[in-house]
Amino acid sequence: MNQAKQLVSEQRTFFYTGQTKNVEYRIRALQQLRVGIEKYQQRILDALRADLNKSEAEGYGSEIRIVLGELDFALEHLEEWATPKSVPTAAAIPDGVSTIYAEPYGVALIIAPWNYPFQLAFGPLIGAIAAGNCAVIKPSELTPTVSHLINDLIQDVFPREYIAVMEGEVETSTELLNEHFDYIFFTGSTGVGRIVMKAAAKHLTPVTLELGGKSPVIVHKDADLKLTAQRIVRGKYLNAGQTCVAPDYLFVHEQVHDALIALIQEEIQDKFGNDVMKNSDFPHIVNARNFDRVSRFLEDGKALIGGRSERDQLLIEPTVLGDVDWSSAIMQEEIFGPILPVMTYQDLNPVLDEIVRRPKPLALYLFTEDEQLQEQVLNQVSFGGGCINDTLSHMTSHYLPFGGVGESGMGSYHGQQSFDVFSHHKSIMKRSE
Incomplete structure (x- = not known):
């Protein structure tokens, strides 16, 4: 036996x-x-x-x-x-x-x-x-x-x-x-x-x-951008992005894109220091195989923030990647690492249509004070659970089933x-x- x-x-x-x-x-x-x-x-x-x-x-x-x-x-x-x-x-x-x-x-x-x-x-x-x-x-x-x-x-x-x-x-x-x-x-x-x-x-x-799956973050033009940046950074780069409910990609209204990216960069520096590669407390990728898989995504666009990696340390710094679209390789599988691809929108409806056509995400995060928009997203998109004006916090509540x-x-x-x-x-x- x-x-x-x-x-x-x-x-x-x-x-x-x-x-x-x-x-x-x-x-x-x-x-x-x-x-x-x-x-x-x-x-x-x-x-x-x-x-x-x-x-x-x-x-x-x-x-x-x-x-x-x-x-x-x-x-x-x-x-x-x-x-x-x-x-x-x-x-x-x-x-x-x-x-x-x-x-x-x-x-x-x-x-x-x-x-x-x-x-x-x-x-x-x-x-x-x-x-x-x-x-x-x-x-x-x-x-x-x-x-x-x-x-x-x-x-x-x-x-x-x-x-x-x-x-x-x-x-x-x-x-x-x-x-x-x-x-x-x-x-x-x-x-x-x-x-x-x-x-x-x-x-x-x-x-x-x-x-798991690809959990989207949507930032509308009326969002509190400083608070949004803080909560995206916390949610994305906790455990170096190796979190099943981590924000996997970001859609931001084109009117606030540049301002949000600048605030995300400030927040990364505040949280992890000016040079994350020298931060002894930043988690590393679990092994070389996963490092190689995640680091390849760095080639899929332009690093707006970060972009460096060190294989010997299994370390990839917090990165925001621009110049990506739905067809990019990074958008075809869950990232499970500290890389956040960002895209912009004028009209949210086509974005929601694309999300709905793909496998249902484990989480979705929406930053807006527009209650009508909140209801539209919640009613239109099927996903496991999520937050409005926050990331990750839904999974910490004893009163909210997680799945x-x-x-x-x-x-x-x-x-x-x-x-x-x-x-x-x-x-x-x-x-x-």
Whole structure:
């Protein structure tokens, strides 16, 4: 019996004992996880620095703090979420009582990516535990220091028959996907998402796919340009652009293009210094293969800001690229790096038509005070989620489900939705004899 098969068998046996269905058991597990994260906090930060060159401030703010926030929210609300919900009964059944019970699926597989390797492993895990499941985590092999850290932390906190980690390369993921899990939660590229969904189909296993895509930013002529520049820079260059909801390309009204570019340049200098290539805290590209892929995009237009790269350091400076159009190579795939192509418009309608014709983006960001324009964009364009007059902040709210649509994903999580996504909602009608 291979390792994956043995592990799934052990976890399914433990799940059938019914211990994880006890709400107090789940609460204790989440409390233990929180203690473990606090114990390993410095090691987490050191691992993020080693694999991605994230500063302690960025590592804590974009990974640990978000996970702790999700943990605390789940601990606060778990008893309420797990309580059976009474709902109205149809008038045709006057003696009926209707109730919805949330029950765990069983053994869940969580496949985590490399770009936020701690947050995107433990965020789904919180939902799996809160809902009463056992879980196997497969961390990304592209961030090996974080992967080892996750394994050590989980082994320290939980027995393997409850929560476990399987490290390894692509072969390990394939081995795991060959097993019959009760739920699969995958975060990663659209291409690999198709592979995961195909594997899940063999066992009719339900899946959540958190994918990506080309997320547009639209800046109208009435936007507060200084604030817009600040929020675009923060959203685009966090983690060197290696963020699934990072602004992928920018459309700005031609009347404010030059002013916005100048303010973006000022904001980059304020945030990262006059020479980002000498900034020891700016994250690097995860590996040489991704560096080569992203750096090729620098040839697709004219660098209005930045444009330098250093392969030995896996470093690409924050760049804004002009002289691009819909046919440019940089507009054909998700960038996942610190390069922002910019185009202008006079009439927004053709831009929206082009966006709608392409795969549905994971996020969309619109900067305008025009409420009619806001409603037009929200009604016309399908996308996972987003912000008006901001970037990224929608994914930090416990009250907003986070996920994609179409090629950008399937299903959503965060807050109560993390509990719901790992739960089967069983409908029961009770009648008197």
